[in-house]
Amino acid sequence: MKRFVSGFFLVVLSLSFSFYPSGQALSSETVLFGLNVPLSGSYSLQGEDQLKAYKLAIDIINQQGGVIGKKIVYSVRDTETNAAVARKNAKEAIAEGAIMVTGGSASDEAIAQAEECQAAGVVFMAGLTHSNDTTGKDAHRHTFRWYNNGHQTAKAMAAGLVNKFGKEAKYAFLYADYTWGITLQKSVQEVVEKAGGKTVLNIPTELGKKSYVSDLLKVKQAKPDALVLVHFGKDMINCIKQVNQMNLGKEMAIVVPLMEIHMAQPLGPAIMQGILTSKCWYHGLSEKYEGSKKFVDAFEAAYHKKPGNSAATAWVNIFQYTDAVKRAGSFDHVKVIKALEGHKFTLLVDEEYWRDWDHQGIHPTFVMEGKTPAESKDEWDLFKIISVHKGDDVARTKQENPVKLEPLE
Amino acid sequence: MIRIIKQVIFLVFLITQGSLAWPATQGTRPIQEIRIGYVPILSQLPLVVSYEDLGISNRSVKIIMTRFGSFNGLEAAMRVQAIDFASLPVITVLKMKINGIDVKIVGQCSAGGSRLVTRNKGGLKDIRGLLIGVPDLESNENLLLSLVFSPMDMRLGIEYKTIGISLGTVIEDYTGNRIDSMFMPEPFGTIIENRKIGFMAEGQKDVLTGKFLTVLTINSSFLNKNKNIVSACLESIVKACGFIEKDIKDLKAKQVSILQKKYFDYDEDIIASSLENRKGEISFTKFLPEKKEINRFSEEAVKMKILTHSVNLDDLLSLEIMKQAMEKK
Numbered sequence: 001m002k003r004f005v006s007g008f009f010l011v012v013l014s015l016s017f018s019f020y021p022s023g024q025a026l027s028s029e030t031v032l033f034g035l036n037v038p039l040s041g042s043y044s045l046q047g048e049d050q051l052k053a054y055k056l057a058i059d060i061i062n063q064q065g066g067v068i069g070k071k072i073v074y075s076v077r078d079t080e081t082n083a084a085v086a087r088k089n090a091k092e093a094i095a096e097g098a099i100m101v102t103g104g105s106a107s108d109e110a111i112a113q114a115e116e117c118q119a120a121g122v123v124f125m126a127g128l129t130h131s132n133d134t135t136g137k138d139a140h141r142h143t144f145r146w147y148n149n150g151h152q153t154a155k156a157m158a159a160g161l162v163n164k165f166g167k168e169a170k171y172a173f174l175y176a177d178y179t180w181g182i183t184l185q186k187s188v189q190e191v192v193e194k195a196g197g198k199t200v201l202n203i204p205t206e207l208g209k210k211s212y213v214s215d216l217l218k219v220k221q222a223k224p225d226a227l228v229l230v231h232f233g234k235d236m237i238n239c240i241k242q243v244n245q246m247n248l249g250k251e252m253a254i255v256v257p258l259m260e261i262h263m264a265q266p267l268g269p270a271i272m273q274g275i276l277t278s279k280c281w282y283h284g285l286s287e288k289y290e291g292s293k294k295f296v297d298a299f300e301a302a303y304h305k306k307p308g309n310s311a312a313t314a315w316v317n318i319f320q321y322t323d324a325v326k327r328a329g330s331f332d333h334v335k336v337i338k339a340l341e342g343h344k345f346t347l348l349v350d351e352e353y354w355r356d357w358d359h360q361g362i363h364p365t366f367v368m369e370g371k372t373p374a375e376s377k378d379e380w381d382l383f384k385i386i387s388v389h390k391g392d393d394v395a396r397t398k399q400e401n402p403v404k405l406e407p408l409e
Numbered sequence: 410m411i412r413i414i415k416q417v418i419f420l421v422f423l424i425t426q427g428s429l430a431w432p433a434t435q436g437t438r439p440i441q442e443i444r445i446g447y448v449p450i451l452s453q454l455p456l457v458v459s460y461e462d463l464g465i466s467n468r469s470v471k472i473i474m475t476r477f478g479s480f481n482g483l484e485a486a487m488r489v490q491a492i493d494f495a496s497l498p499v500i501t502v503l504k505m506k507i508n509g510i511d512v513k514i515v516g517q518c519s520a521g522g523s524r525l526v527t528r529n530k531g532g533l534k535d536i537r538g539l540l541i542g543v544p545d546l547e548s549n550e551n552l553l554l555s556l557v558f559s560p561m562d563m564r565l566g567i568e569y570k571t572i573g574i575s576l577g578t579v580i581e582d583y584t585g586n587r588i589d590s591m592f593m594p595e596p597f598g599t600i601i602e603n604r605k606i607g608f609m610a611e612g613q614k615d616v617l618t619g620k621f622l623t624v625l626t627i628n629s630s631f632l633n634k635n636k637n638i639v640s641a642c643l644e645s646i647v648k649a650c651g652f653i654e655k656d657i658k659d660l661k662a663k664q665v666s667i668l669q670k671k672y673f674d675y676d677e678d679i680i681a682s683s684l685e686n687r688k689g690e691i692s693f694t695k696f697l698p699e700k701k702e703i704n705r706f707s708e709e710a711v712k713m714k715i716l717t718h719s720v721n722l723d724d725l726l727s728l729e730i731m732k733q734a735m736e737k738k
Contacts, residue, residue: 030663
C-alpha cells in the first residue's frame, strides 16, 4: 500500500509587584541581562544556539553604543533542561540585578522563570517555549513569548494532516510528559479528531528517555496510519533514529509535531526527506526577507553555521526588548511592558506584533517538507516551504485562551 | 502465541542491531577529552573565558576544568598527568623538563599581572628588611625580585627575605602580619588596596610589572595524539584574549568580571578595577613567548640554584599550533 511505502514523516515545528530597582548592584554605565538556557541535558543544542544569538545581538547593540546610553553585560546560567534549576537560576540572576531575564528551551523551564520574574517585577522574554500554557494558563504580565505555540502549530498543520492521511486516519501519539508535550499532543489530537480522525494510542514518555523500543513495539501492534512523535531536542533525535532502525516508516507515516534545525541536521536528508513540518522561522527565509538575511549572515560570520529558530527567538527577544526600552526611554519594567504590548514591528519576516492581552508574538507559521538528498544543497538545506499561515489565522482567540494578565500598576 | 514469538524474534533482532543501546545523543563522532587546570588569578582569565566559549561551541571535545589552590598543586597535577594542559610559571616548566617530565610550551596568553604591595608607602629601596610573600620560592616573582634587587645591592636572604604563600591564604597572611609585603598575582594587590591596608611600591612599573610570567604548557604525549583538540583550545584562547581586551576597552571589564565569578569567585568590582586599571601592567595580547625572555629567567634560576642547568628551548617550545591559531584570529 502506497500510504505505507513512502513513510511520511510529518513534522510540525513549533516548538504585588516586589519592584526590583533597575540595575541594582550595577554600575551606572551598564545593565545586566540574565541569560538562562539549557547548556546540558536534552535541549542543550537548542540552548547553545540561543546563547550564541543572545551574545551576538548584545555585541551588535553594544557596538552601536548600547541602549539609552548604557552598555549591556550578561550573566549566563545553565538550566540543565530542568525547571527547578531554571527557577533557581532566575532567582539568582534577579538577585544580582538582572534588568531582564531571557531563556528557556523547555516550556516548564520558561514557565518557572516567568513566575519568578513576575514576582520580582522583572521582564521575562521567553525563549524557545512552545507550550500553550506559556501564554495561556501560566501567562504573566511580565512575560513575552515570540515563539509560536502548540495550538498555532496544530491549526496550521490541520489541513495538511487531513490531506495526507485522510479524514478517518488512525493516529498513535508518543509525547514528552510535561507541559509542552501534553499541550501540543492535546492540540494535535483535537484537530485530527475534529476532522474525523481516531486516536488509537497515547503514550507519555519521560524527558531524557534513552530507549523508546518498548513504546514503539506497542505502536507497531496498534497499527496506526500515522505515528505522532511529540518529542524535542536530543530526545527526538534518539526516538526518530529508533523509529528508523525499526523501519516503522514503511508501516505508517511518521509525524513529528515540533522540529528545529539542530534536530534535523544530525539526522540528514536521507532520514528527514518527506517529513512534513511547520516552523515559526527557518534560515531559508533569508532568501526572501532582508531581516532574516541580516540575522543569518551575522550568525554565520560569527559561528560558521546556520541559526535555528531557537537562535531566532533569542535574536528577536534582545532586539525587541532593547527597542522597547528605547521607545520607553527607560529600563523601568512598567514602561517597557507598556512599550511592548500591542507593538507592531518588522524584524525577521513581514510585520508582526505582540498581542497585548496574552503577550503572544503573532507572526506566520510555515508548513514545510523535508527535502530529498538530491534536493538538499548542503547539510543545513533540509526543508522547503509548502504553505504559509498568517499569525492571526492560527493563534488562539480570546475565547479559546481566556487569560487575564495581572494588573501592571 | 505466534504473535509473541514474532515479537521476541523482533526484539532479539533489535538488540543485535544495537537499537536498545542507541546513544543518548546523536553521538556520531567520538567524544574527545582534555583536562585543563587553572588557578584563580587574573592572568589565567583566558582559560576560563575560552572554556565558556569552547565548552559550548565544540561539543566533540569534552573539556574538564579543574581549579587548583596553588601553582604547586597545578604543577603536581601536571607531573602525574592528572591534567593535560595549564598555564604555568616558566621556571616551573623548565624545572619539570629537567626532571624528565615530557611537556611542551605551546604559547602564552597573558603578561604581567603581579605587583609588589607594601604596608607603608615607599619605593623599592624601602623593601630592605622586609619579608615578602611570593607564590613560591621558585616562582617567576621571586626570580624577578632577585633580578631587580641584585643590581641595587639588595641580596635575597640578607637585605630582604621571601616566603612562598598559598594563593588561598594571601590575604589572611598579609592581614595577620605573617608577611610585611607581597609580590603576588592580581587580584590580591587590588584587594589589599581596596581595603586600604597596603600600597603599590613606587618605581616598579615596567621593572617588576608587565613581565612575562606564565606559559601555556601541555603534556607532550597528549599533544602528539590530540593536535586537533590543542588547536581548538589555542584558537579559543586567542579569541578569549581578544574578548577580554575588548571588554576592558569597551565595558571597563564588566563582562569579564561577571564571567569570572563562576570560576574565581572574586568580587566583581575588584576584578573590574584591577583589569580596567591594568594593575601589574596585565595584558592579553602576547601569544608567543620569546626565547630571550625564557633564557633570562633560566639563567637567573641557575644562579639561584633553582635549576641545575639550562634547558634546550628548541626541545621545549612547540609554537606552530599557536601561530596557526593567531592567523585564524
